[in-house]
Amino acid sequence: MHLQAKRLSKLALSPVLMLLSMLGTAAWAEEAQRWQTNLTPGVTELGAKIYDLHMTVFWICVWIGVVVFGLMFYSILTHRKSLGAKPADFHESTSVEIAWTVVPFIILIVIAFPATKTLLEVYDTDDADLDVMITGYQWKWKYEYIDPNGDNVSFFSNLRTGKTEIYNEDAKGQHYLLEVDEPMVLPVNKKVRFLVTANDVIHAWWVPALAVKRDAIPGFINETWTKATQTGIYRGQCAELCGKDHGYMPIVVNVVEEAEYKNWLNEKKSQAAEIKALMSKNFSLDEQMAAGKEVYDKSCAACHGANGEGGVGKAIAKSPIATGALATHLDVGVNGVPGTAMQAFGGQINDVEMAAVITYQRNAFGNNMGDVVQPIDVYNFKQGK
Amino acid sequence: MAGQSNNGHETYYVPESSPLAFLASISLFLTLFGAASMINDMSWGDPDVATNSKIYFTVGLFSFSAVLFWWFRTTIVENLAGKNSAQLKRSYVIGMQWFIFSEVMFFFALFGTLWYVRNLVGPWLAGEGEGGRMNGLLWPGFEYNWPMNTTPQDAVGIANQTIANNGTFKGADGTVDWTHIPLINTILLLSSSVTLHFAHHALKEEQRSKFNMWLGVTLILGFVFVGFQVVEYQEAMHELGLTLGAGIYGTTFFFLTGFHGFHVCMGAIMLTIQWLRSMKASHFTKDDHFGFEASAWYWHFVDVVWIFLMLFVYIL
Amino acid sequence: MSAHHGPAKGFTRWLTTTNHKDIGTMYLWFSFAMFILGGAFAMVIRAELFQPGIQIVDPEFFNQMTTMHGLVMVFGAIMPAFVGLANWLIPMMIGAPDMALPRMNNWSFWILPPTFLMLASTLFMDGGAPNYGWTFYAPLSTTYAPPSVTYFIFAIHLMGLSSIMGSINIIATVVNMRAPGMTYMKMPLFVWTWLITAFLLVAVMPVLAACVTMMLMDIHFGTSFFSAAGGGDPVLFQHIFWFFGHPEVYIIILPAFGVVSQIIPTFARKPLFGYDSMVYATASIAFLSFIVWVHHMYTVGIPVAGELFFMYATMLIAVPTGVKVFNWITTMWQGAMTFETPMLFCLGFVFLFTIGGFTGVMLSLAPVDFQYHDSYFVVAHFHYVMVAGAVFSMSAAVYYWLPKWTGKMYDEGMGKAHFWISFIGFNLTFFPQHFLGLAGMPRRIPDYALQFSDFNMMSSIGAFIYGASQLLFLFNVLRTILAGKPAPAEKAWEGAEGLEWTLPSPAPYHTFTTPPNVK
Ligand code: HEA
């Protein structure tokens, strides 16, 4: 089935084939909540309140609709010329006019009360147990756990779904487009305050189950909060048009027991410490070449070819940049080439990895520049020194 | 003397078909298309690739001016030929009034912007207020003052800002002192409104030479105003380092005064034409001088805008 | 020099005309062309969203399609369509010989074709067409925009100019050109709604012009309106945009209200119920529309007091709008209704627009909007009010006045088919989008998670059906013009009232050169 769907979707322009492949789509979506038609109450108290408010207004609208449309259809069915209806000629009545101005007004006031109350709660970010800074980038999220002692933990969270799935070459996995390489991890039953901002354009951080949506505005911090009452994995997406890959910057939040969270955080911290330790280390060319090859194969080879021969990206072998000034090479690696597929890797791989991979590119594939880049060089470069 | 229909009712003059509007559209389009291309060449163009953008723009602008000239000429001739009924004249009046209203709304947006950045954004960026209380994390050390001579970027340093660099906004070294040129300009512009009023009065009393004289004085005041404005800009840019790129203070300063200045120029051109019409062709009578009246309204409007500018841009 | 000429001969007639009927016709055809263009963009969107995965266009181009679809539909299709109606009808309805400023009228129209040509040509420029949504939020539309943004900015300037001149013309016409005895409170409601719409346009188009000018400055001249680094604020853009943008949506719907208020009484054979309150309701909606704009920005981080103010103000709009809906229904009440195509579209309007209004009220509740915002729920909301609202009422208007315009009668069977196919196609397209939004699908994405597959597929199929029904419409109109049966001499509809129905069909080139006396 999948294989067929894959081949068929290649010919997607033909409507008949499109219909056939419908069956394929149905099969992929087995476990996700297909046919979901309503808001989720989610796993927070606030979310449940929002859901209740949503349902209240929904039913109020339905009842108003029943009355209004009921009258309309009654009139359509009975007051028709073909049934011999004779038109009346009344055309005003101050009392009914007043009635149907006042009644909706009262209904609105009734709705306004719970809405106001809930809104005030949404805005109540005080007394949080934990602060997480969320920064939107084109097109990934950065999460930074603010530590009172300044021992912050931060990492990027990228889309994990591969190009082949997106371009229908491979079957789409269950969490197609809603999976990331590194999720945000949060402790259950804790009030978490999010400080939301962005690096480039406006994004919006939205996880329906946590009832959080906040715009990430470059240069400003927005506060919001959540308090998940159940462990589990909750998924969401960027909700503000932010350019080409706006559809490809998902959010995954893993809510776990407090102890598990602590472990995770400590592990993150020790990883950071390890990297910090490596930062000041001096590596030999061989060490860097070995480490660099690993990074290269993982992060660069897809575009630059396993042997630096190029592909989506330009060839690295004999590349004027890889054989030119180190600063330029670092610049391309760290900041990318705007407007091309060459992303800014400076925020995606750490300085140790960057140093290794740049060294590798400068010495592999016959480039033989002979220079060794150390993590501290990358660090200094980033600091603009 | 407007046309009469058979039952004695005054008819409304509906002009015959005319190429004016179509030509105006095409030439205006050419102007703006050229302008867009020129601006794009400037920002992204390859200096080695020759483009025709300047030609489009120039040709467009000239032909647009020519069409407008022809258009106004046509309306004037029609009026002189007595085709315009009182009702048609009322249409012109209404048209001009609502046009000025649209200009009011344009300036409303500009002043609204100024209000917003001064009273909300600045304090927020400095970490004040509910919406912005955490912004201190992004712009440590930034303190809000108006005029903002230290931009948030200046305060933290370009390399340390937490947003991708999209420009350099270096605050100015000083601010324009309202007691110098702006005060002179206020006096100039306010008196020009008064002299214009005298001119109007003279016209209503059919004192042609007095009218010409007062209108002439108004024009001189207007042009001197523009001249001073140019001097002020020069000083701001060269002595104070105050440019469009000097952060939000420079931005709003030039944007507001610039658009006002542009409107002064438009008003001055309109009045000049009225002056020429009176001088050369003895147009206008005591109760038929809409061209002048419309330009005068415009001028008074520009004057009122200046008072607000003086208050909110220069003094406060 | 008499004004009793027929039209000039040949093509230059259209370039040089000062006649409100010619200009109205050009507006209507232009807007239909734009509707097809915008609709074609929508078809690309729906085809891409037929299935998950990238199928026929890449994400970059998809964003261009979404943006151009919104821009072309709003500024190119709906607004000019109603201006075209205004041109045709207002002078005939108030007994005026023409619009107040006929040459400027022609100018307002002729600005549009080159402008939209320029906008459409951005599709072929380096870097592609605008890709930042029809709301073009900075800094995506400034620092991060493709070079075509400069052309986009000037296109907005030009169409703003056209709208402002068109509106001034309408105001001057209504204020100054009413026939003797045609007092304000006797004017047909369509004229009233347009008078108020024109006021809105003159008030907010300059604000939009200021907004795009600031973008221009930020992009090319180093200003920092929308950059925090220089002391500006990206959110400032949104405030300015929505100060224009919210009134804009009522600019779209008020003339539609006017149309429906003309047509329902005709087919109910009963005078409009509550004329006075309709006028006051329209004015209240216009007034309120200036103080609700932040409801598009609930999630940007507005201080809570502001959020509450704008929430209450937004909810209030339901009251005057409700008055309108109730008045329409009471007009039908105890009427003697028949259901020709214009009436069907009006009934569809009342039904579906009200549903769209209900979702509007749901959206207006700030805390819940935190879940709805930028999801397909919003997309569903605004297509209910704009397609089933504005577009349905335009269809109704065309069928209703076509006999007056052309002197020919359209084919009723085909008209009814058009209605029913549209009605079904429309609901199939946009009803499931409510579900998609509630289930968490963001808008403006070219590709989506698998659980959204089924409803998207339904929606796409509906969209193709709805789109195809528009071909039927086009065919019906063309057939009427070329080979329609002659329409009844004056009144095409038994219950029709109003000055325009006292004129022969087709309406002569110049009408009411001598003002009628209205009693
Ligand atoms: C024709 C255009 C049109 C119209 C008429 C409306 C009408 C309304 N709209 Fe809509 N709206 C849009 C076009 C329109 N809208 C567009 C284009 C967008 C999206 C823009 C974008 O982001 O791209 C949008 C988005 C939008 C939002 C932002 C959503 C978001 O992005 O998060 C909100 C929020 O408050 C909103 C609210 C309303 C309300 C309260 C009304 C009210 O006017 C509705 C009033 C009508 C009724 C309520 C029905 C009849 C009344 C009764 C029967 C009386 C009794 C009823 C009650 C007491 C409930 N609209």
Ligand code: HEA
């Ligand atoms: C009044 C304005 C208006 C109108 C009439 C429409 C009409 C339609 N719109 Fe809408 N739309 C908007 C205004 C409008 N839209 C706006 C403002 C946005 C937001 C943009 C943004 O996010 O920036 C939007 C966004 C929008 C989206 C969301 C895109 C996204 O978020 O990525 C979608 C998706 O389904 C959509 C679909 C449609 C469809 C199917 C129609 C149909 O009704 C169109 C039907 C018409 C035709 C199809 C043309 C006529 C017929 C033919 C050309 C014949 C050939 C066709 C066939 C044979 C099938 N529109």
Ligand code: CUA
């Ligand atoms: Cu990030 Cu959309």
Ligand SMILES: [Cu+2]
């Ligand atoms: Cu709105």
